[in-house]
Amino acid sequence: ATSNHKYVYGFAEGNxxxxxxxxxxxxxxxxxxxLGLPVPPGFIxxxxxxxxxxxxxxxxxxxxxxxxxxxxxxxxxxxKRLGAPAxxxxxxxxxxxxxxxxxMMETVLNVGLNDxxxxxxxxxxxxxxxxxxxRFAWDSYRRLIQMFGKTVCDVPGExxxxxxxxxxxxxxxxxxxxxxxxxxxxxxxxxxxxxAKHTGREFPxxxxxxxxxxxxxxxxSWNAERAVLYRRQERIPAxxxxxxxxxxxxxxxxxxxxxxxxxxxxxxxxxxxxxxGDYLANAxxxxxxxxxxxTIPLQELERIDKRSYDELLRIMATLEGxxxxxxxxxxxxxxxxLWMLQTRVGKRTAAAAFNIANHLVDxxxxxxxxxxxxxxxxxxxxxxxxxFDLSGSPEVVTTGVGASPGAAVGRVVFTSARAVELAGxxxxxxxxxxxxxxxxxxxxxAAQGILTARGGKTSHAAVxxxxxxxxxLCGADNLDVDVKAGRFxxxxxxxxxxxxxxxxxxxxxxxLGEVPVRPSEVVQYxxxxxxxxxxxxxxxxxxxxxxxxADGVRRLRVRTNADTGEDAAxxxxxxxxxxxxxxxxxxxxxxxxxxxxxxxxxxxxxxxxEALDALLPLQRAxxxxxxxxxxxxxxxVRLIDPPLHEFLPSLEELAVHVAVAQERGEDPGKxxxxxxxxxxxxxxxxxxxxxxxxxxxxxPGLFAMQVRAITEAAAQLVAEGRDPRPEIMVPLVGAVQELxxxxxxxxxxxxxxxxxxxxxxxxxxxxxxPRAALTAGQIAEAAEFFSFGTNDLTQMGWGFSRDDxxxxxxxxYLELGIFGISPFESLDRDGVGRxxxxxxDEGRAARPGLKIGVCGEHGGDPESVHFFHEVGLDYVSCSxxxxxxxxxxxxxxxx
Ligand code: PEP
Ligand code: MG
Numbered sequence: 001a002t003s004n005h006k007y008v009y010g011f012a013e014g015n016x017x018x019x020x021x022x023x024x025x026x027x028x029x030x031x032x033x034x035l036g037l038p039v040p041p042g043f044i045x046x047x048x049x050x051x052x053x054x055x056x057x058x059x060x061x062x063x064x065x066x067x068x069x070x071x072x073x074x075x076x077x078x079x080k081r082l083g084a085p086a087x088x089x090x091x092x093x094x095x096x097x098x099x100x101x102x103x104m105m106e107t108v109l110n111v112g113l114n115d116x117x118x119x120x121x122x123x124x125x126x127x128x129x130x131x132x133x134x135r136f137a138w139d140s141y142r143r144l145i146q147m148f149g150k151t152v153c154d155v156p157g158e159x160x161x162x163x164x165x166x167x168x169x170x171x172x173x174x175x176x177x178x179x180x181x182x183x184x185x186x187x188x189x190x191x192x193x194x195x196a197k198h199t200g201r202e203f204p205x206x207x208x209x210x211x212x213x214x215x216x217x218x219x220x221s222w223n224a225e226r227a228v229l230y231r232r233q234e235r236i237p238a239x240x241x242x243x244x245x246x247x248x249x250x251x252x253x254x255x256x257x258x259x260x261x262x263x264x265x266x267x268x269x270x271x272x273x274x275x276x277g278d279y280l281a282n283a284x285x286x287x288x289x290x291x292x293x294x295t296i297p298l299q300e301l302e303r304i305d306k307r308s309y310d311e312l313l314r315i316m317a318t319l320e321g322x323x324x325x326x327x328x329x330x331x332x333x334x335x336x337x338l339w340m341l342q343t344r345v346g347k348r349t350a351a352a353a354f355n356i357a358n359h360l361v362d363x364x365x366x367x368x369x370x371x372x373x374x375x376x377x378x379x380x381x382x383x384x385x386x387x388f389d390l391s392g393s394p395e396v397v398t399t400g401v402g403a404s405p406g407a408a409v410g411r412v413v414f415t416s417a418r419a420v421e422l423a424g425x426x427x428x429x430x431x432x433x434x435x436x437x438x439x440x441x442x443x444x445x446a447a448q449g450i451l452t453a454r455g456g457k458t459s460h461a462a463v464x465x466x467x468x469x470x471x472x473l474c475g476a477d478n479l480d481v482d483v484k485a486g487r488f489x490x491x492x493x494x495x496x497x498x499x500x501x502x503x504x505x506x507x508x509x510x511x512l513g514e515v516p517v518r519p520s521e522v523v524q525y526x527x528x529x530x531x532x533x534x535x536x537x538x539x540x541x542x543x544x545x546x547x548x549x550a551d552g553v554r555r556l557r558v559r560t561n562a563d564t565g566e567d568a569a570x571x572x573x574x575x576x577x578x579x580x581x582x583x584x585x586x587x588x589x590x591x592x593x594x595x596x597x598x599x600x601x602x603x604x605x606x607x608x609x610e611a612l613d614a615l616l617p618l619q620r621a622x623x624x625x626x627x628x629x630x631x632x633x634x635x636x637v638r639l640i641d642p643p644l645h646e647f648l649p650s651l652e653e654l655a656v657h658v659a660v661a662q663e664r665g666e667d668p669g670k671x672x673x674x675x676x677x678x679x680x681x682x683x684x685x686x687x688x689x690x691x692x693x694x695x696x697x698x699x700p701g702l703f704a705m706q707v708r709a710i711t712e713a714a715a716q717l718v719a720e721g722r723d724p725r726p727e728i729m730v731p732l733v734g735a736v737q738e739l740x741x742x743x744x745x746x747x748x749x750x751x752x753x754x755x756x757x758x759x760x761x762x763x764x765x766x767x768x769x770p771r772a773a774l775t776a777g778q779i780a781e782a783a784e785f786f787s788f789g790t791n792d793l794t795q796m797g798w799g800f801s802r803d804d805x806x807x808x809x810x811x812x813y814l815e816l817g818i819f820g821i822s823p824f825e826s827l828d829r830d831g832v833g834r835x836x837x838x839x840x841d842e843g844r845a846a847r848p849g850l851k852i853g854v855c856g857e858h859g860g861d862p863e864s865v866h867f868f869h870e871v872g873l874d875y876v877s878c879s880x881x882x883x884x885x886x887x888x889x890x891x892x893x894x895x
Pocket of ligand 1: 581583641793855856857
């Protein structure tokens with residue numbers, strides 16, 4: 001970048017669409033400024049400057065000069081100079097990335113204070129009485145040294161806290177507010193010593209140096225450990241960088257006519273209209289967000305300061321009208337003057353997302369396409385979680401704020417580390433804290449739910465939990481949490497670590513013990529047991545309307561992966577338009593294992609045929625049941641795929657068994673032969689060995705039996721007057737010759753069986769071996785359809801063993817950012833996705849109109865559904881519960 005590259009924007013130069021460059025906070029401050037709302041003046045350093053700094057370790061050329069220009073414009077606007085002794089301008093230096101990362105990065109307030117300007121600030125804060133501004137000024141100065149020391153210079157935060165405790169002890173108090181100006185002046189002295197001891201230098205007095213160092217600390221906080229972890233969780237790209245907002249300070253802690261608060265234009269938990277927010281008189285913004293003191297409901301501001309309250313409501317209406325969406329707002333009142341410190345289109349729960357989108361359509365503010373755009377599959381998935389069944393009237397031991405909905409049950413833990421540890425052992429845990437802070441993130445991720453004693457809907461716990469879709473109950477202020485003793489007390493009950501509690505993140509109720517859960521209304525709606533046209537549940541109405549729109553616009557069909565009649569029936573109720581993958585392997589387990597053993601052990605053709613003859617009617621009955629449930633819809637049945645030894649006992653166990661028998665002089669009998677067969681079939685890499693089509697070509701009669709069972713089942717249903725649509729799918733094909741060989745045999749059987757009852761049976765293949773994708777043009781000659789097995793395609797494309805890598809080293813790959821999400825979860829567009837594209841293009845070139853779908857796990861992953869839409873597949877197939885999610889995302893992919 002050259003030195004005339006623009007790295008700094010004044011608020012008037014930006015707008016809300018520049019989030020990439022100015023971050024969300026900066027872009028919206030600019031937007032509000034241009035709307036004429038009362039925003040304190042300021043400017044923004046771009047994410048490009050941050051990226052340049054992180055790449056080189058130095059501020060890019062030109063940045064310093066541009067900051068100087070904008071700073072002097074800010075000084076002119078305010079009529080004050082940064083840190084000037086008599087009448088100082090102070091600024092806040094705040095991070096602000098494209099996507100909100102609450103509490104993850106750094107902020108430094110009161111920049112510009114030093115040994116001289118502290119006196120000037122005291123004068124500004126004075127109400128006329130001599131020395132009346134002193135306490136405030138010295139308190140601000142000690143906060144600067146503390147925040148700056150901790151954030152910019154890595155001074156351990158406890159050191160400052162200990163000094164503060166000492167000062168309070170000397171005063172005989174436990175309350176900060178009891179410290180007077182002299183105490184705080186002395187505390188500043190102590191803080192400066194701590195600062196010097198840890199940094200080897202004096203606390204910087206030059207205002208511009210303070211500013212530059214704070215900016216640098218914000219840049220660096222992009223790569224702070226907790227920020228990296230949060231991004232990974234939220235799938236925020238690692239290379240965006242943060243912008244830095246430099247804003248003139250306004251103070252909410254100048255007395256009872258000052259204060260600070262947050263507001264939502266609608267309820268972020270339910271989406272209902274109304275006035276929602278929290279207010280804290282005589283406090284700074286950080287006090288509210290941190291949830292350290294208990295706030296009052298925003299409505300009470302009307303009583304305290306009606307003029308500001310009315311203005312705030314007007315601004316909220318302006319913002320909602322302008323953004324056409326729920327906005328959240330941070331504001332400060334400085335001596336009766338209202339200032340807007342932040343706004344953004346607010347985070348919300350899944351239920352609120354659907355409800356708000358639906359309301360806005362009703363109000364004529366957005367259309368159905370936009371409503372569909374504003375919800376997503378992950379939210380719909382959340383709404384399909386179960387809720388508490390309260391029919392047993394469990395005792396509510398306390399209530400707090402239902403900050404993020406859901407019904408969570410688990411063992412109580414009090415630290416993040418313990419939560420991670422127990423969850424690692426497979427326990428469900430509830431993380432209980434007085435309040436959370438960013439260090440608790442790993443525990444919050446590991447827990448089923450989060451319970452805090454303090455803080456409202458906008459506390460750290462609430463915001464982060466909502467973002468993660470995790471149940472959270474906060475501000476249960478009857479809760480007395482004793483982390484050291486490992487227990488909390490509430491209304492006479494003592495709850496120890498390890499005890500089970502149930503928390504309701506919707507109602508805010510806490511129950512002791514395990515409360516049973518019941519399915520969600522949304523699931524009941526999908527099941528067909530709630531009628532959306534008569535339902536009074538607004539959520540059911542909203543989901544019905546929006547998913548109906550998705551169904552109307554989507555091009556992708558949605559099928560399901562189901563191997564039983566029951567799953568098929570449920571998926572059909574959930575909207576599945578057929579079966580994309582019926583795995584037949586489970587049909588060889590249970591009682592049938594013995595028959596499979598006989599099949600494998602057979603020495604003569606007659607023995608083998610006997611076993612196959614015994615399996616045939618069983619298989620046929622399986623298919624009859626499934627075809628019946630999916631009458632009129634396509635059912636793709638995949639011929640047996642896994643290696644046969646999976647149906648045999650383990651080599652180790654059997655070997656021991658036989659050895660013991662021989663030792664005792666007993667005859668191991670049949671086990672001896674079985675052991676020999678297991679040995680013969682043992683493979684070093686069974687996933688790459690004798691499975692799928694290879695097995696079908698090696699074991700005579702196996703595929704033939706399955707083809708016959710499928711066709712006979714279909715013929716039987718046709719005879720009953722039904723409409724079966726079987727599609728036979730051959731797994732693990734890598735070469736067209738494999739498929740041709742299977743096809744010749746299969747066609748013979750099909751034509752034999754269908755001589756009496758005309759059934760159309762398609763024969764197609766999975767595309768799950770990279771060679772199949774690369775030779776798809778040839779394979780299409782012998783295939784009437786393709787279905788991508790993206791599980792195997794990922795396994796073989798990357799060379800990652802499906803069963804091993806997640807636990808073995810994926811954590812490291814995720815940590816290093818080699819990928820942001822497991823490629824088994826969300827399709828790797830660049831690599832595996834390229835194989836998919838090649839196969840689609842070459843397959844369709846060879847056979848125009850070739851039907852193509854996907855049946856790997858990716859078929860139900862929201863991101864991947866968009867990819868499959870883009871490359872032109874005909875359908876995705878996923879597990880029954882993901883069918884609604886895929887329907888919704890397939891619709892979103894179009895708009
Ligand atoms: C696949 O490989 O993506 C697939 C659907 O088959 P399976 O998971 O059974 O190997
Ligand atoms: Mg497979």
